[in-house]
Amino acid sequence: MGTAAAQTNVKIGILGDRSGAYSDISGEGSVVAAKLAVEDFKPEQHGLKVEIVSADHQNKPDVGAAIARQWYDRDAVDMITDGVTSSVALAISQVTKEKNKVFVDTGAGTADLTGPQCTPNTIHWVYDTVALANGTGGAMVKRGGNTWFFLTADYVFGQTLQRDTSAVIAKNGGKVVGSVKTPFPTSDFSSFLLQAQGSGAKVIGLANAGTDTINSIKQAGEFGITEGGQALAGLLVFSSDVHSLGTKVAQGLVLTEPFYWDLNDQTRAFSDRFAKQMKGGSKPTANHAGVYSDVLHYLKAVAELKSTADGAATVAKMKAMPTDDPLFGKGVIRADGRKIHDMYLFEVKKPAESKGEWDLYKKLETIPGDQVFRPLNEGNCPLVKG
Amino acid sequence: MTTIFGVPTQALFGQLLLGLINGSFYAILSLGLAIIFGLLNIINFAHGALYMMGAFVAWMLLTYFGLGYWWALGLAPLVVGAFGIVLERVLIARLYKLDHLYGLLLTFGLALIIQGLFRNQYGVSGLPYAIPAELSGGQRLPFMFLPNYRAWVVVASLTVCIATWLVIEKTKLGAYLRAATENPTLVQAFGVNVPLFLTLTYGFGVALAGFAGVLAAPIYSVNPNMGADIIIVVFAVVVIGGMGSIIGSVITGFALGLVEGLTKVFYPEASATVIFVIMVLVLLVKPAGLFGRTA
């Protein structure tokens, strides 16, 4: 092992949902994205040797925590990314702190990861519920949608989304005229949509995710909601959800995302490389882009430190270095572990405007990073002093 | 605007109508389950997965063969039924002499396999399937906007349920079926091919599930988990209605759809559990179900 002394071994674990409700935004795509990042970083040139492993947490916090523990204790994994499910991400974050490794979550929504449950070993990439509330909520009110009716999935995530968005609506001079709690999960939203229609609100906010969102949008189309003049605002929607709905059903839906494959030449180039390795040629979602981006940044930090031994030190280094990658542009990681970058308000194209299976969004506006995320001092993160 | 318990009557009627529409799905699915249990003594846990297959077959017919909704209504139940017949011959028939809880375990395993395979192949976000043009749009009723497609669902499911009930209760074929399950040895002694009847019954029961799947495809997300979500509720419906009673499950299906609809108006958080609460109450008071035959 001649040059071993000069080489640092790095092992990255992609711990996501490969079989459950979030497998389309996570799954194999996250592994592909991570591998592309390693390819682009050219680790040999920096004295690193990188290995990638992956596993399925099945959206179960105890499975996720157990895999994380085993990876850290027995398999010499240095950093875990993906995560995706909020409850699992929180569990992985705790284990990571205990073992002093690194966890960069991409897909989970809970803003608690950079709030009361923040740790020196965790970074939250891509988005969180506060950013979505600010993005879709704030932007829609400013565009004239000042009366809202919420369809809220009756569990913590849905309620948090409604609460955060209502705060933003009120701050911008809008009014919430009503809301209804839908049992989680539900497949039939007809009665709730009827109530929303009856309320006369200009915007119907969908405080739900995944299949609930898809079903509510599909059925809203059936009841002629958008023809009746009401706008649908999806508070947590991914490009994969819109793809499965199709533009005919989802047209006019307004949503906020930090990444879209067709945004610029660089995102397009990455997306083509990504699609070639995916079954069905799927384009990357924001979560996949996040994995690419955070793996790249992590490797840069490790290359400078020349070691992976101290997770907290690595995270501190990642916070000290500003981020710059082809997918999210320039950004920064704050003291509470929140990554800051711009987000975009999108509207789903009409079928006539769409020239391809994945040609789904048109950009309405850019929301600057420093405005869309929760301010540093409002998070109750113990790492933030003063 | 008049109100009942604080809810405008207009909204109330709208919700009741929607509840009836949901009830149609429960009715067809529980009809299939009740037939299979009543006549075969098998608790078919795979029913939800086969319902999902019906929706997927409809999507496949459209995507790979360009055959639209009306073709799917006829073909998808046949495909699912044929698959069911294969399952019955190869696997399920071996369990007839055993405690029927083994049937439950076997079909539970089958459901896991079928759903897992579809998940692997198609992901979980769901596939697009549109309402056929002839049925899109709706009627502006005084108390709500009623999508034409939803009205069609009620009509279709009522027709199928009544037709099935007529066949089983009023025709000679139905009589043979009922006799074969009461006393298979005797009926076989008369020269009737009992195993064939059982196979066809299972096939028919799951074909009904497939039919419900096609009805669901345009309005619910076509994804591999769509069956898992609905199967437990349908079980509750069948238990409440009476596990051998065909007419019982149909009436209960519609009735429970109505109850669920009402709950969604007055106390939406409980609409998921109300059916289970009713099930426990019914089981304590009248264990064979509302329309069941033996205690």
Added chain:
Amino acid sequence: MADTAALDAAPIAAALPTTRDDKALHRLIFVGIAVLLIAAPLVLYPVYLMKVLCFALFALAFNLLLGYGGLLSFGHAAYFGMASYLCAYTAKSLGFTPELAILSGTVTAALLGLVFGALAIRRQGIYFSMITLALAQMVFFFSLQAKFTGGEDGIQAVPRGALFGMFSLADDRAMYAVVAVVFMAGMLLIYRIIHSPFGQVLKAIRDNEPRAISLGYRANQYKLAVFVLSATLAGLAGSTKAIVFQLASLTDVHWSMSGEVVLMTLVGGMGTVFGPIVGALVIVTMETYLAQFGAWVTIIQGCVFVLCVLLFREGIVGLIAKLIRRPL
């Protein structure tokens, strides 16, 4: 459809009667298990072992009700999960030491078992199973909405704490020792119950209830008693699991967890003493090592269900018992 008659004719899991020689064999097996428990952490990963032990206890508790009570419960996750939540809550928010937290969880499961059992045992066979499923679904929806359970985030960062206020359980090996003791105690307790006069009456009721009643035994009281015992031990397993993994989540009360414990018991051997332990070992190992294959885990579990029901109804231990002609 005379369901009860069908059930009496071929009870789903009939255990073989035990003689004195068999008891000696069993004692030997217990010693063997104790030795394995001591030696295993030197070779295998302690956290994985603890998971196996918790689920083995859960499966043993479930099997008590099924194999010896003749009652197939589809809602055992309710006791496992609720106990897990209460234990996590008392340990994290009320500052209980681990043994008190586990006790709180176990007591919760016992009470829940009492209430649900009283409702469910009024009916038999498939109706009994359906009632347990419905009740467990209500527990699931309650857990989804209640504030103290944390909804779908669950209760996270539960402290391992210090046993009796003195021995820190943060080290996995110390925790393992506790779990091993709990498991041994639970297993021996179940064995004692099965081979006691109470257990004999239970078997009589399971095999022919009308006759047992005609002999003067209050069948319902016995069935309720075994139901509560089963729920309590399932709760013990759940509480211990909450401390080991330091979290309690919706997974623990979901109906698929009820399905998993049925699978473990089926694979290991329903109605055998040691079957559930083997079943838990097999299923947990399968899940751990197949996690990297993602979607295939549920498919493989489904195949295991199907194969076991068709070809392999006695389960692994049941098969061994048949071969050596001794009850296990």
